[in-house]
Amino acid sequence: MKKQLQNLLLKIYQSLYDYFGPLHWWPGDSTWEIMVGAVLTQNTNWNNVVKAIQNLKRENLLSPDALYKVEENRLADLIKPSGYYNIKTKRLKNLVNFVFDEYQGSEDLMFKEESGILREKLLSIKGIGPETADSILLYAGNKPFFVVDSYTRRIFSRHKLIPKKANYKQIQDFFSLNLEPDVSLFNEFHAQIVMLGKTICKNNQPNCVICPLKFLKKEKRLNNINVLIR
């Protein structure tokens, strides 16, 4: 049963990869750019996040020292395009303060922390929830944590592979308990799901002929998914 589910997930992944090709996530070239982007993209279009990050880059504010020292008013002004700028300013400050308080401002030192412990610590920061924490761990820290977002929930519940009301951990377990904990796989898989959500699956087309996952309609439904998820 578990093997069957594993093969189905790999087939889904392969179909997406064949369709979209490699996506090269995370679109950012430094650890701090990724971590900042993870906060700024909360419920926000990535295009707007790019504008905010460009502002921070131009002002050389993507280093931990600079982020630590920058005035909140100035930071808020620069990240304005990404929306929720007041609350996100606080969240970025909470994150950078955490790295200084616990790891002397060194992200390398932070990622030497045992991953499970680090995840709990990240979740204790105000403004860092499960998706942001897992994005930081996976994309900035190269730790095998599967990232679950709204696209993941929508797409996989529509295909009846997870319950409609599954919570974050249940969805994450659905993937990470049925896949090898491979950083590259987790990285690309989540990117592919988001790409599918942003393009083809955007409008819940019931019979979309170009959807790379259309083969799922022909798959035999796994009858005891509920047991696997719970």
Place this chain on the structure above:
DNA sequence: TGCCAGGCCGGGT
């Protein structure tokens, strides 16, 4: 033009 985007928090049931 109104709706939505790669969430999360806090207060109320």
Place this chain on the structure above:
DNA sequence: ACCCGGCATGGC
């Protein structure tokens, strides 16, 4: 344990 309003800009 859920449920919901608030947070805010830019693109279609």
